[in-house]
Amino acid sequence: MSGDMMLIDVTRCTACRGCQTACKDWNQLPAEQTRFTGSYENPSDFTANTWTRVAFNEVVNGGTMSWYFAKLQCMHCDDPICAAVCPRQALYKTEFNVALDYDRCNGCGFCQVFCPYEVPRVNHALKKMFKCFMCWDRVLAEKRPACVSACPTGALQFGFEKDLLPAAERRVAELRRGGKPRAQLYGAGIGRVLYVLGDVPEAYKLNPDPVPMLGGQVVELALRPLQALAVAGIAAKVIMDRVDQGEEQ
C-alpha cells in the first residue's frame, strides 16, 4: 500500500487538468459530450464516467480578481454516510478508500442522495454506482493514484497521514505568513482526502459545511426538505422495484 491519504494543495494547482485526463485514461472512462458554456470548467458535474474534475471559480473582490482552482473528487470519509445508508452493504471502508463491491451494488442511488459532496453517480443502464476509488489497484501495487502521478506541480500528493497532515499544517502556516490570511485545511478529520486551501472553502466550490456523520442525518434531513423528499422518493422507488422483482420472480 503506497499510502492512506491524498493531499490536494490547491495553491499549487494551475488547473492543467492532467488529473482529469489521467483518471479517464487509467480507469478507461469514455469522454463526455460537452459544450463550452462560458467557463473553462468541464464537465460541469460528476457523472458515472467522470470521477474527478477541477472546479474553476472567478471571484472579484474590490477591484482585484482571483481565479481559483480545486480538484474535486470523493473525500473517502472515515465514517462514510454512503456506506451507512447502502441497503446492500455494497460500500465499505478500507485504510485508504471507500470501496464498492460491484456484485452487491444494485444502483439504488441512496449513496448519491446522502453524500454531502454529491460524489456517487449511478449508471442507470448498468444499475451500478461509480465514483473515485482512489485507484485501489495502483495503491495496492505500491503506486500513487493516476491523478497524483500526472500532476506536474505537486499540487497532488499521496502518502501517509502521519506525514501529510503535518506537512499540510506547515503549508497553511506558510501561506498565512505569506499574505493569505484565510488559508486553511479542509477535510482534516473527515476522510482520506485533505485539502490545503488559500481561501475559504466556498471560493473553491467546496461544501463549507459537510455533514458526513450518520448521527446528524435526521436533523440534517429536517433542515433539507428537498433532499428528504428525494430520499423518500428513491426509497419508494426502490421498494416498488423490489416489489416488481418479487412479482417477476
Added chain:
Amino acid sequence: MTNHWIDYQHSDVIMSIGLNTAENHPVSMKWIDKAREKGGKFIVVDPRVTRSAAVADIYAPIRPGTDIAFLGGLINYAIERGLYHEEYVKHYTNASYLINPAFKFEAGVFSGLDDSKYDKDTWTYQTDAQGNVKKDPSLSDPNCVFQLLKKHYSRYTVDAVVKTTGCPRSAYLAVAETFCATGRPGKAGNINYAMGITQHTYGSQNVRAIAVLQLLLGNMGIAGGGVNAQRGESNVQGSTDLAMLYHIIPGYNPCPSAAAHPTWADYKAKTTPAAGYWINRPKFVASMLKAWYTDAAPGNDFRYDYLPKLDAKNRSHLGIFDEMYAGRVKGFFAWGQNPAVGGANAGKERAALAKLDWLVAIDLFETETAGFWKRPGVHSKTIGTEVFLLPAANSYEKQGTISNSGRWIQWRYEAVHPPGEAKSDLWIADKLFRAIRNAYTAGGAFPEPIQKMNWNYGGGDLDEPDIIKVAVEINGYTVADGKPIAGFGVLAEDGSTACGCWIYAGYYNDLNDPPAKRRSRVDASGLGMYHNWSFAWPANRRIVYNRASCDPAGRPWNPNLALFRWDGGQWIQNDVPDFAAGVAPEESAQRPFIMLAEGQGLLFSSAMADGPFPEHYEPWESPVKNPISAQQTNPVLFDFSLPGELAEVGSADFPYVATTYRVCEHWQSGIMTRNSPWLNELMPEMFVELSPELAAQKGIKNGDRVAIISKRGRIRAIACVTSRLKALSVSGRRVEVIGLPWHWGYAGFSTGDSANLLTPSVGDANTQIPEYKAFLCDIRSTPVDMKEDDINER
C-alpha cells in the same frame, strides 16, 4: 534558453512576459514553485488573467503589442534609480564603447532610414588610428553606449509606459521595483517568453529589449537568470538547431545567398567575423559539407556550389504563401505543419493551396491543410490541386532525439509501433530521397547535388534506415576512421572532419554510451545541472555565457550559487566553462560573451534590421496613434498584405484589439488534440474571451454564439464573458481586448472556426514571423445560422 528548466528554482524573481507558462508549459510551474518556496516572486505580464496570472505573485495587464514600452520602461527605471549592476555593465557589456557621432535617433527612427530599409553606416563604433574601438570606462561620454541607452530610454517614463501599455500604474511600479531589485550583485532575475513576444512586426526587438534589461541587471550567465525562450513544441529547439528555417543552415550558420555569396570564398569572407568564436565558421560549414558530400575537399571548395542559395525573393512562411497565392509555386510539402489553421491570414493561405499543382501532407491525421479542398463553403470541383496524404508516426512511435527548450538533446525510444501504414519521418525522407535520385538518372538540370549526396544510412526498399548512422553524422566523425568526434573543437577546414551540425558535436560521441541517452540522476554540481542526464548543446554546457557569473577576479557574484570560483590557481567548476579556463580570470573577463566579435554583451547592436536599440512601435493595426513617437509602425516591417486588408488607426469599424493564444488542453492547430475525445471533453469548442463591460455594451451574454470580424475574415465562437479581461486605459481612451484561442478548424472530432482567418499577413523586420498577437476586430452578437461560406471565406 540561455539557462534550463531546473535552473528556474534558483531565481529570486521570474518574470513571464508574452507567454502563458502554467497553461502551455505546465511542468515549468514545478520549478517556479520551488523558487517561490525559497521566497522567490513570480510576475506575469499578460493582456488576460491566465492560469499563470491566477497563481502569480504580481499580475500586470498589458495591451497586446506594447512589450517594448513595458520593458523599455524597466530599463529606464533601473538606470534612473541606479538599480543596474554597475560592475557587470562596465566589464561585461559594450556600455563603454563610443558610437559614431553621426548616429542619430529622431522622430522615432534611427539614422540611415532609406525608403523601407536602414543603411547602417552610422550604427558603428568610433575607432582609433589602429582600428581599436574607442571606449570611455567612466561611461560619461555622451556618445558612449551607456549614455545613448540612457538617453533613448529616458523617454520611457512611468507615465509614458502606463499611457502606452494600459498597465495600471500600481501594478507597473510593483513589477519595476520587484524585478529591478535583481540588479543587485548576488540576485537573480529570470525573464521567460514565448510567442507573445516574438509574433509582432517588432518581435525580434521585443527579445532584444529583454536581453538589454537582463544585461543591465547582470542576469546573464548566472544561475537563476537568463533570457529563456520557452519552446511551444517539444522539439522546436531541435528543428531550429537543424535549420528548418529559410535563413540558416544547420548550427545557426547563414544560408548562402546567390547574390552575396556566389562562391565559398565569398561566403567565408562575408559571414566570418574578425573576432569571436564565429571565426571558426569555415571549419563548421566545411565539415557540414564534408558530411553531405564525401568528395568535398579544399580543392573543390567543399562542393559549396552544390548548396542551394537564396534568391532575391523572401522565402519566409509569409513570403512562400504570398508567392503561392500569386500562382508561382507548383508543389508544396506540408510536413507536420497545418497552415490552413496555423498560418496567418489563413483565408489567404487556404486560397493559395488551391493554386498548387500538388500538395503532399504528412501528418498523423487528415489535417485542415490536407483536406482544404473539401472544406465548408468551397466546391471541390473548382480545385485542381492533387493532394497526397502520407500517414506519419508520432514521436512515441519511433526513436530519435527531442531537443528541449534548455538545449538538452534527449534520446527517445520507440514505445509502440506506428499503426497501419504510418511511417517515421526518417523513413519517408529516405524513400523520397531515393526516388528523387532515381528520377535523376533519366536526366535533369544540375543533378550532381542529388546524385553525389552522401546517403548511407542503410534502409532498403521498405526498411527503416539506421537512425544511429544519422546520429553519428550529425555528431560528426573523423573521415579517416569514421569514429565519432568528441566535440566541435577538433573540426577542421581541410576535409579531415565531417559534422552535420557543429553545435551537436558530442551528443553522440560514444557509440556504447552516447551522452544523449545518459540518464544519471547524480548531480555533482549540487545546482541541478545533471551533466550526465542527456547532453546540452553546446559542449554539454547547461548555462551559457557563464563566465559572467563571476566578477573579473573570478569571485562568484552569488557564492551560494557558484557556477565557478577562481581559487588562485585554477577554476572550481560546477558547469562546463563558456570561456578559456586555462588563462587568468582577468583575461577571460575580457570576453564573457565569446560568440560575439566584441566578446561583450551588446547593449547597442548593429545586427538588427530595425535599430540598435529596441524602440516602441504600434502593431500594424492599432486603436491609437503611437504615444511614444511620431513613427506609427516599424518602418522596416514586412508587409505581405493584399489591398484592403488593413484597418486604419483608431478604426471605428474595428475598435477592439484582438490577440490569439493556446489553451492547456489543446496543442497548436489542434490536429493531435482535437482528435482526442478526452481533451475535447475539457475544451469542446472555439470560444472568445471578452470583458463583462464590452459584453454588456454589445448585448452579449456568457455562452452566446457571436461573430468576430476583422478586415481579413469573419468567424464564429462562443462568448466567454469574464472579469479576467478588463478594458485598458490607453492614451486617455478605453481599449477593450478580446482573446481568441487558435486551435480550431474544420477537421477532426471537434471542429470550429479558425482564429487565423482574422490575423494579418505582416511580419517582423528581422524574421518575418507574422503578427498573430495584436490586430483589430469587431465583435457582434449574431444569429446562429450565419452561412458557412459567409464566414469561412472572404
